[in-house]
Amino acid sequence: MILSKKLNALLFGLACTSSYLFAQDAKLSEKIRVNQVGYFAGEEKTAAIQVPLSIFKSSKRWGEGASFEIVKINPKSEKTVYSSKLQKANYYPFSKEAVRLADFSEVKEAGTYYLKVGDERSFDFEINNSIYDEVSKSALKMFYYFRCSDEVTEKNGGQWHRPSGKPDTEVYVHESGAYTGQKAGTKMSAPGGWFDAGDYNKYSVNAGISTFSLLALYEAMPQAFPDGSLDIPESGNGVPDLLDQAWWNIKWFEMMQDPTDGGVYHKLSTMGFAPVNELPHQHTAKRWMIGKTTSATLNYAATMAMASRIFSKYESHYPGFAARALKKSKMALQWAEKNPWNRFVQPEGCSTGKYEDENYSFVDELAWAKTELFITSGDKSYLEGTAIPYLDIHSPVWTHVHALPYISLVHNKDKVKDLIDMDAVEQRLREFVDYLIFDAMEATGVAYRMGNKRFEWGSNGFVANQAMLALVCYQTNKDKKYLNFAISHMDYLLGKNPLNHCFVTSFGKKKSMNVHNRLCMADGIKDPIPGILVGGPNPWEIIWDLGPEAYPSVLPALSHLDSDKSFSTNESAINWNAALVYVSAYLNYELNKSTK
Ligand code: 9MR
Numbered sequence: 001m002i003l004s005k006k007l008n009a010l011l012f013g014l015a016c017t018s019s020y021l022f023a024q025d026a027k028l029s030e031k032i033r034v035n036q037v038g039y040f041a042g043e044e045k046t047a048a049i050q051v052p053l054s055i056f057k058s059s060k061r062w063g064e065g066a067s068f069e070i071v072k073i074n075p076k077s078e079k080t081v082y083s084s085k086l087q088k089a090n091y092y093p094f095s096k097e098a099v100r101l102a103d104f105s106e107v108k109e110a111g112t113y114y115l116k117v118g119d120e121r122s123f124d125f126e127i128n129n130s131i132y133d134e135v136s137k138s139a140l141k142m143f144y145y146f147r148c149s150d151e152v153t154e155k156n157g158g159q160w161h162r163p164s165g166k167p168d169t170e171v172y173v174h175e176s177g178a179y180t181g182q183k184a185g186t187k188m189s190a191p192g193g194w195f196d197a198g199d200y201n202k203y204s205v206n207a208g209i210s211t212f213s214l215l216a217l218y219e220a221m222p223q224a225f226p227d228g229s230l231d232i233p234e235s236g237n238g239v240p241d242l243l244d245q246a247w248w249n250i251k252w253f254e255m256m257q258d259p260t261d262g263g264v265y266h267k268l269s270t271m272g273f274a275p276v277n278e279l280p281h282q283h284t285a286k287r288w289m290i291g292k293t294t295s296a297t298l299n300y301a302a303t304m305a306m307a308s309r310i311f312s313k314y315e316s317h318y319p320g321f322a323a324r325a326l327k328k329s330k331m332a333l334q335w336a337e338k339n340p341w342n343r344f345v346q347p348e349g350c351s352t353g354k355y356e357d358e359n360y361s362f363v364d365e366l367a368w369a370k371t372e373l374f375i376t377s378g379d380k381s382y383l384e385g386t387a388i389p390y391l392d393i394h395s396p397v398w399t400h401v402h403a404l405p406y407i408s409l410v411h412n413k414d415k416v417k418d419l420i421d422m423d424a425v426e427q428r429l430r431e432f433v434d435y436l437i438f439d440a441m442e443a444t445g446v447a448y449r450m451g452n453k454r455f456e457w458g459s460n461g462f463v464a465n466q467a468m469l470a471l472v473c474y475q476t477n478k479d480k481k482y483l484n485f486a487i488s489h490m491d492y493l494l495g496k497n498p499l500n501h502c503f504v505t506s507f508g509k510k511k512s513m514n515v516h517n518r519l520c521m522a523d524g525i526k527d528p529i530p531g532i533l534v535g536g537p538n539p540w541e542i543i544w545d546l547g548p549e550a551y552p553s554v555l556p557a558l559s560h561l562d563s564d565k566s567f568s569t570n571e572s573a574i575n576w577n578a579a580l581v582y583v584s585a586y587l588n589y590e591l592n593k594s595t596k
Helices: 002-025 053-057 133-145 154-160 204-220 241-254 294-314 321-338 363-377 403-411 422-442 459-477 480-493 574-590
Strands: 038-040 046-051 067-073 078-085 090-092 097-103 111-117 125-128 171-173 265-269 287-292
Touching: 053 097, 133 154, 133 241, 133 574, 204 241, 204 265, 204 294, 204 403, 204 459, 204 574, 241 294, 241 321, 265 294, 287 294, 294 321, 294 363, 321 363, 363 403, 403 422, 403 459, 422 459, 422 480, 459 480, 459 574, 480 574
Parallel strands: 038 125, 171 287
Antiparallel strands: 046 097, 067 078, 067 111, 090 097, 111 125, 265 287
């Protein structure tokens, strides 16, 4: 027994040494960028290889090129299973680099691989049929760790368990939100919800769009996260875990409405941010209902109308909710119609997030609210004055919710197709995404096959949201270009990017370790909460945190630092994660149906 143990250890040692030796043949290169999690066996697979800019001065850009190899790592050996030429070089203006893509879509066998160019190699990556199983689960589980007014148990949360904090059973209406309805000082109770981002406050407009993305996934793919799939306290309650997660926010959001007049408070917040070394239960500052805005109220009307139709399927679990939510949605719409231009003004003495809407119109929020009410009620008159299906589309973000009504219409096509011109709805959405695809395949983003040009706060959120739009287009006609666009955007988030960095915590090889998030900064645990998508490169506000000198580069796609002090590039936020959940889960389920 002892001998065989020793023998095993020896053999194991030899095996490790030999694969180590193999790996040493080629040295790891920052210039070879792959999706560090991996690729779907049957789908497009590309890696990006940075080459000298001088390539554009030589004929090499168009002609002869270096070749690459895909090496399969077996337990005791490594073998080149595929080789081909790199594609012609393209210029990526956002990082000022020349990039050649390696297409190895033909490699379809499950396994662990790396990509080799000359004597340089990439990180290892996997190829299999359910490559986003773990990423999608972690991205959704993140919402459990972010729960306000709840403990994270050791059973469900492992090493990230923590006591309950911020009960929010005593919240006071601030004078900034008291110009209609309830008086300043009124005591309200609004427990639950998610901490918005790196801070412990709850902001209505961001809560709404995040809830939307999760519920939209449910409407697109109700089977994606069945009951028991996530290991959360509600697992086993007979409701899909996806809805359990959304519910935690919805039950709080419901309480953000002034019951006397239907207006919705803009945020539930302390007056200042909590110190970064305090967990929720350690920070007990007074909580306020601050501001009452048209954007928050319309966002609420939309979210409640959508939640009403979805949770009506689970009436026995949430008795009365569906009818109540629809009523509250209508009340909210009425308030907003009477108060069509109430913008958020940060009150004096308050320094928490503004989610301000001063430069934007509410045309999109109105269209979203009315369209959700139309879908839920079947009353076509709600569409009047919304410009749907001819409303302009933008990449979804809390200031721009134009695309959301289109998404819900596509997801509810069967229910509404006799009442609205669905061809026009789908065409409008596809036209917008086709433009993003043009950018990704033929214009500025061609080097990385990236449609996103918006390197601003939460750039990774734009990448994920654009991928979500593409997947909704895919549902309209099953055109593979939409699927490929989403896959390529996931590749970007998981490592195939100019920083060679994986932006989702606990995944990849060059990992995000130091996310700007108080839960992670104050818990004394080295590893961050898993499944967090960090904000991403953003050159504009780095001056607010560490300053430009601290960053490796101030070029748009390179202005990112894995530092917990870099809140402008390395924070978490529920809206970015919710889109990641949609995209990773949709792809995983769609491409892996047969094995579920
Ligand atoms: O998402 C917001 C971004 O668009 C703004 O530029 C930025 C600065 O005002 O604020 C972001 O939102 C933050 C909010 O204000 C407070 N909680 C953290 C949010 C995400 O970074």
